[in-house]
Amino acid sequence: MAALTEEQSMVRDQAKSWATEQAPIGAFRKMRDSDNAERFEPQTWQSMVEMGWTGILVPEAFGGSDLGFLTFGVVLEELGRQLTASPLLASGLVGTSAILLGGNDAQQQALLPRLVDGSEILTLAVDEGPRHEPREVALAATAKDGGYVLSGDKTFVLEGMAATSFVVAARTSGTAGDAKGITLFVVPAGSAGLARKAIATMDNRGYASVSFDAVTLGADAVLGRVDDGFELLEQVLDRGRAGLGAEMIGTSSQAFDMTLEYLKTREQFGRVIGSFQALGHRAAELFSSIELARSCAEGALQTLDAGGDADTVAQMSSLSKCRVGDCLHRMSNQLIQIHGGIGMTDEFDAGFYLKRARALEATFGNRAYHRDRYATQLGF
């Protein structure tokens, strides 16, 4: 754990006790077994708003606390431990960052207070196919009557069913694969021509496919600059990736703690299985990989807090997403393996962590994506 300020420690303690008492893994199981269409509990979201978590990145002038990314990270880590479902990352971090980085005065004044009070859930719609590749944006935004008409499809949109509006990456010029020609738009969920459909994923969280059938927007829907939205998009994504790194560290840590506990209590051959060196060494390796990954996750958040330039932020976010992804991938497999048969049962929670792990790994670029990106950033 990084050296935290007093305020950050307080937020962490608050998040830890709230998540374990009010929104623990058992609450997630209940939600999974319900027909809740949004895939999170409204009172969970309300509590987060009341605790001020939606305002962690927002300046005080707009009702936030401006405590920064590491603070956001300590909250996400605790939520990652309990698999607490909510739009906090999608809206409080990603959507909010889009407005903070790209919004003009009018957009910030209209949206930030509503993002802080939770009445607005703003999520990013970027992917159009099974693989994350922001340059491949093809959804067309055609200029018409001083505004734009959007046509195309987005998929794997985080909290897409609960969202009240979307930040949509669309193509105003060029062709799929070009960085140039991408523009971001803020699109209300109720716009005529916009339709969404829930995607039933194995991690039981709220994803949606969103289709745009000649959705008409005014010029004031543009976020940032026309045709030059790719850099903004990457900066928004990098904030999301850094946040995911923190959440994934929480998920890994919880999976490790469950495994360690089992190693100390499960007996076979007349002794606890943790006394077998093969398992003791595996535990040591998993522990080491989490500690090293944690440094990457915290490093990415601290780089953002220190106001690092876009290239440094990109490098650190890719490092975090890839390294924590490697760690979570292995940890989630070992969680099942070391628990043996009980790990395979639905009655036990291990499966939730495994399924969630793969979804987190895939979100905003998987490990291979970020390894490649890191190498490119370093010039090879």
Place this chain on the structure above:
Amino acid sequence: MSQDQQLDGFRDSTRKWVAANLPEGLKGKVLGMEGETETSLGADLQTWRALLAGKGWGAPTWPTQFGGGGLSHPEAKVISQEIAKAGGFNPIPLLTGMGTTMVGPTVLEYGTDDQKERHLPGIASGEVRWCLGLSEPNAGSDLASLATKATDEGDAFVLNGSKIWTSGADISQWCGAVVRTDNNAKKRDGISFVMLPMAQEGVSTKPIKLISGSSPFCETFFDDARADKADLLGDLNDGWSVVKRLLQHERQSQTSGSREANTDKETLADTAKRYVGEDSEGRLADADLRVRLANHLMDAKAHSLTVGRITAEARGNVEVSAAASILKNSATDVTQTRSELLLELMGSQGLGWEGDKFSEDELEHVRQWLWGKAISIYGGSAEVQKNIISKNILGLPETTQKG
């Protein structure tokens, strides 16, 4: 004046002093690297050593009364940074063998006043080189099963047995050795730590030639060798505590990762491109190597971030995390993987042993790669480190003790 301002002031004065005193002939050279020896560096080396010793900068954080500099750890770091920036190096740690990194800190903690006065100044000035007699032919990872016997003969212990992997034993003046002083106690409870001069009839050494061709290690034989009772470090039969502490100091000194990290040679990625070439988009031509290189550089970054995190935690309001315990293995992985990648990317140029077909760098690298295999063996093997993590950090049962 704030701490930071004080440190800035210290940095300025250090920089000026180094600029004024570092001999020209030493710039860009390091003892032990690229064939440089005490002889090749000549009088410059001795002049520079004496100047540093005069300021106590051979062991900057030790008390001044024992030859140290009486400085803080941040100040000590400033000294090494400023010397490195000026293109120099501090020869004293290199000239004392295990002295400044392991023996000295342990004597500071466990030694009597008499021992501190007799032994520390010679280490701090770089004039007395120390070796350590720890491992034995039949006591490697299982160090506590050591058999070298020490018999009480009044003023002295008389030692019989042999030690192995004693670094620099053939050129050291003093040795710290763990010996068995009680055959009847449990194996960890019958061990003592003694210090003895190497120049005596009962001590002989024999260098061991390694796969890299070099011989940094020796076998050391004790045939009625004598260690004064006044040189028993710590209590009789409590040598296991002393040696555990000593090994902690060793791990501390082995956590820095790749030794080339601070030089301004070309980056590993650039070296890779030079040998392997690139595609039309500037990517390394060998896609498989590119992935593994990226993984390695991420590991190296994760390691250095973790070192930084532990330092920050030590100053901050969070307990020092258990992460410190993983650094030895992590540093080892980074260094060994780097060596393997470098060897691989050089292709057949990475297979040279001697001769004109190969550059100095290429030949040096082959030797370094071979030598690097020792890192996961010495100072507690990678497997022993995992035992330590699993038992001491994770609280899992001991797996290496019988019954």
